[in-house]
Structure formats: structure tokens, C-alpha cells
Amino acid sequence: MLRASPSSTIEAWGALGASHAVTTADPAAVDHLLRASFANYNRGAQFRAAQSDLIGDGLFGADGRLWSLQRKLASYAFSSRSLRRFTEDVLTVHLGRRFLPFLDAAAGSGEAVDLQEALRRFAFDNICHVAFGVESSTLLEWGDPRHQALFAAFDTAVEISFMRTLNAPTPVRKLTKLLNIGQSRRLREAVGVIDDHAMSVIEAKGVSQRNSRDEGDPDLLSRFMAAMDEEDGGGDLAAMFPTPEARRRFLRDVVVSFVLAGKDTTTSALTWFFWLLAANPRCEQRVHDEVSRSPDGNVKGMHYLHAAITEAMRLYPPVPFNGRIAVADDVLPDGTVVRAGWFANYSAYAMGRMEKLWGENFMEFAPERWLGDSGEFAPVDAARYPVFHAGPRACLGKEMAYMQMKTVASAVLRRVRLNVGGTG
Numbered sequence: 001m002l003r004a005s006p007s008s009t010i011e012a013w014g015a016l017g018a019s020h021a022v023t024t025a026d027p028a029a030v031d032h033l034l035r036a037s038f039a040n041y042n043r044g045a046q047f048r049a050a051q052s053d054l055i056g057d058g059l060f061g062a063d064g065r066l067w068s069l070q071r072k073l074a075s076y077a078f079s080s081r082s083l084r085r086f087t088e089d090v091l092t093v094h095l096g097r098r099f100l101p102f103l104d105a106a107a108g109s110g111e112a113v114d115l116q117e118a119l120r121r122f123a124f125d126n127i128c129h130v131a132f133g134v135e136s137s138t139l140l141e142w143g144d145p146r147h148q149a150l151f152a153a154f155d156t157a158v159e160i161s162f163m164r165t166l167n168a169p170t171p172v173r174k175l176t177k178l179l180n181i182g183q184s185r186r187l188r189e190a191v192g193v194i195d196d197h198a199m200s201v202i203e204a205k206g207v208s209q210r211n212s213r214d215e216g217d218p219d220l221l222s223r224f225m226a227a228m229d230e231e232d233g234g235g236d237l238a239a240m241f242p243t244p245e246a247r248r249r250f251l252r253d254v255v256v257s258f259v260l261a262g263k264d265t266t267t268s269a270l271t272w273f274f275w276l277l278a279a280n281p282r283c284e285q286r287v288h289d290e291v292s293r294s295p296d297g298n299v300k301g302m303h304y305l306h307a308a309i310t311e312a313m314r315l316y317p318p319v320p321f322n323g324r325i326a327v328a329d330d331v332l333p334d335g336t337v338v339r340a341g342w343f344a345n346y347s348a349y350a351m352g353r354m355e356k357l358w359g360e361n362f363m364e365f366a367p368e369r370w371l372g373d374s375g376e377f378a379p380v381d382a383a384r385y386p387v388f389h390a391g392p393r394a395c396l397g398k399e400m401a402y403m404q405m406k407t408v409a410s411a412v413l414r415r416v417r418l419n420v421g422g423t424g
């Protein structure tokens with residue numbers, strides 16, 4: 001529908017006018033929503049209510065001061081120093097000692113593996129290590145039912161919460177919550193499993209902090225714990241959580257938010273990347289040539305690989321659809337009116353598939369479209385390619401995500417040939 005719309009913007013109404021949404025695939029409108037009129041578009045009460053069981057007061061659902069204080073604190077953990085540590089320590093451990101041996105074992109046995117699930121477990125172990133300083137090995141403990149239960153709980157909770165974001169609460173939902181039946185019960189049980197995991201991460205962190213005198217760069221969870229520290233009197237963020245229980249609960253929200261940010265995004269992107277390479281042997285060869293030219297595995301100068309991953313996310317963005325709520329009446333650059341309380345959405349998926357943005361070959365996987373004459377990667381404005389969002393709430397983990405995806409892709413392609421969907 002967005003492709004067919006001359007303005008690349010459409011409007012939709014819910015039954016009996018229950019909701020109203022403007023959805024766009026126009027870069028000028030995206031620029032307006034995410035940058036120029038940032039202050040007028042927030043998460044809104046419906047999103048917060050729908051997601052409150054899962055992410056509570058975590059960064060992703062927060063607005064205003066609760067968001068800006070968390071954003072500032074979290075941004076230190078994504079500095080270039082932290083990024084270096086990420087590549088050196090975390091990727092080396094999880095890639096070299098876990099993911100690659102896992103693939104070697106699969107190659108040796110000739111058995112098919114679920115690459116998406118393996119990448120998901122790798123990403124999960126990575127994020128727990130880098131953000132919380134807690135080592136887990138869900139990849140090597142493949143059959144452990146506790147890990148299976150945790151991943152299933154995340155899937156259930158995300159799915160139910162997402163559907164609730166789209167639909168305003170009804171009396172039936174309130175009743176099922178009260179009676180603890182149906183979806184409300186499934187959500188409560190899933191969140192219970194997630195809570196137990198998050199609390200165990202926080203406990204483990206507390207123990208390791210008491211037992212070590214690590215003077216190094218603190219990780220993300222350490223920064224949030226310090227900000228909540230009662231003995232220090234806490235800062236502005238701590239003042240928002242006055243009791244010890246509220247502060248513990250908030251730390252739980254931090255852990256869950258970052259697991260959600262890091263677990264499925266790079267997994268989705270890499271899974272499609274490997275899929276697309278398998279379907280495009282010419283591109284696979286070019287990536288292979290580039291990777292083979294760099295014996296030390298340094299991914300910084302791998303422009304074609306960077307382009308190929310970016311191109312995979314153009315066609316299959318990990319966050320395909322995103323939205324905000326208008327605070328006050330507004331008008332988009334093309335004249336579309338957005339009233340206070342309406343949804344204002346953009347679709348990165350639709351935008352990646354518009355001829356007017358990418359030319360005649362918009363449906364082709366063509367990494368070359370991202371390369372300049374000298375073969376260097378040439379980025380485009382985030383409002384045209386909002387895969388990592390844009391403006392003040394743009395993705396904080398983008399550099400880390402590219403580092404992770406490029407390192408994994410180059411190490412895998414140097415070592416094995418993936419036979420996607422094949423049997424041997």
C-alpha cells in the first residue's frame with residue numbers, strides 16, 4: 001500500500017474510530033517524525049501500558065526525563081573504548097571458543113544446524129557478557145531445557161506485548177488479567193521466567209563486584225547499579241525510584257531491555273545475510289575474496305562486506321515497523337495532518353522496497369549500490385534508510401552491531417561454506 005501511495009504515506013482507522021494511524025515510507029516524513037519534530041512524537045501511554053510487564057521502565061519504553069537520563073548513562077557503555085574491549089575480549093571468547101567450534105562440529109558431523117538459533121544464542125551470550133559482565137554459554141549448552149524455556153519465554157512475552165501495543169485495552173483483556181487466564185496468564189508466566197533470569201544476572205553481578213577489585217572500564221549494568229547506589233545517595237535517575245525494591249525492579253528492566261536489544265537484531269540481520277549470499281554466488285565470491293585478503297581478520301577495511309550486510313538489512317530490516325504517538329496536532333511535510341493521540345509510524349521494510357528510493361533494481365540484492373567509485377562504503381541519510389532509526393533516539397548499539405556482524409561473517413566465511421537449506 002505504501003508503494004502504491006503517491007505520497008508514500010497512508011492513513012488507517014480502527015473499528016468505530018477506536019484508533020487512527022498515519023504510516024509513512026517517505027524520507028522527508030521520517031526526518032520530520034524522528035528529528036525535526038522529535039519532541040512532538042513519543043512512545044505514549046498505550047505503548048507503555050502494553051509493554052510494562054515486559055520492559056517496565058527500561059530505556060525502550062521510556063519518554064521524557066526517564067528516557068534522557070537512561071540514554072546518557074547507557075551511551076558511556078558504547079564509547080569507542082568499550083567497543084575495542086568488546087571486539088578483543090568478548091568476540092574472541094564467544095566466537096573463537098564457542099561459535100566456530102560449534103560450526104566445526106556441525107561440519108564434521110555433516111548434520112544440518114539451525115543457524116538462526118545458533119546465532120541467537122551467540123548474540124545472547126555476547127550481550128550478557130559485554131553489557132552485564134556475566135558469562136553464559138547457551139550455545140554450547142544447546143539442549144539445556146532452562147535455556148530453551150528462557151528463549152521461549154522471551155518470544156511469548158514479545159509477541160503478546162507487541163499485539164497489545166497495536167490494540168487498545170478492552171474489558172476482556174482487563175478481565176483475563178484479573179482472572180489470570182488466557183493470554184494474560186501466558187504473559188505472566190513468561191515474564192516470571194524472564195524475571196528469574198534477570199534477577200539471577202543482578203545477583204551474580206553483585207557477587208562479582210564484591211569479590212573483585214576491577215578498576216577497568218565499567219560495563220553497562222555496573223553503571224546503572226552505581227547510579228542506583230543508595231550509599232552514594234543516587235543521582236537524578238535514582239530519585240525516580242525511591243525504594244530499594246523499586247531500584248531492584250528498575251535494574252531488572254535494564255537487563256531485560258538490553259537482552260531484547262541485543263538478542264534478535266543482529267541474529268535476524270546475519271541470518272538473512274547468509275541466506276542472501278547463498279542465493280547470490282557472485283556476491284558470496286566477492287565477500288570471500290575480500291575476507292581472504294585480510295589474514296588478521298581486521299574487519300574495519302572490509303567495505304564490500306559492510307555493504308553486503310547493509311544491503312541485507314535494506315531488504316530484511318530487523319525492526320521492520322516502528323511508531324510513535326503524536327503529542328499535539330501536527331502536519332507532515334507533504335501536508336498530511338496528524339492529530340494528537342494518533343499513531344505516527346514508519347516502515348523500514350517498505351522503504352527498503354521502494355523503486356523511487358533505490359531505482360529499478362530495488363528488489364535485487366546488490367551490495368554494489370552502497371559502494372562509491374573507489375570501492376569505499378558510501379552511507380545514505382538515516383531518514384532514507386531508518387534501519388537503525390534516526391535522530392535523538394537512534395540506535396546506540398549500531399557500531400557494536402556492525403562490529404559483531406562483520407566479525408562473525410568474516411570468520412565464518414573464511415572457514416566454512418554454508419549450504420543453506422541443503423542436506424549435506
Ligand code: HEM
Nearest residue numbers: 071261262265266269318319387388389393395396397401
Ligand atoms: C542489526 C542490529 C540492530 C538494529 C537493526 C537495531 C535497530 C534499532 C532501532 C530501529 C532502534 C529504535 C527503537 C525505537 O526507539 O523505537 C534501536 C534503538 C536502540 N538500540 Fe538498536 N539495533 C541493533 C542492534 C543493537 C544492539 C546490538 C544494541 C546493544 C546492545 C542496541 C542498542 C540499542 C539501544 C540502547 C537503543 C535505544 C535508543 C533509545 O531509545 O534512545 N541495538 N535500535
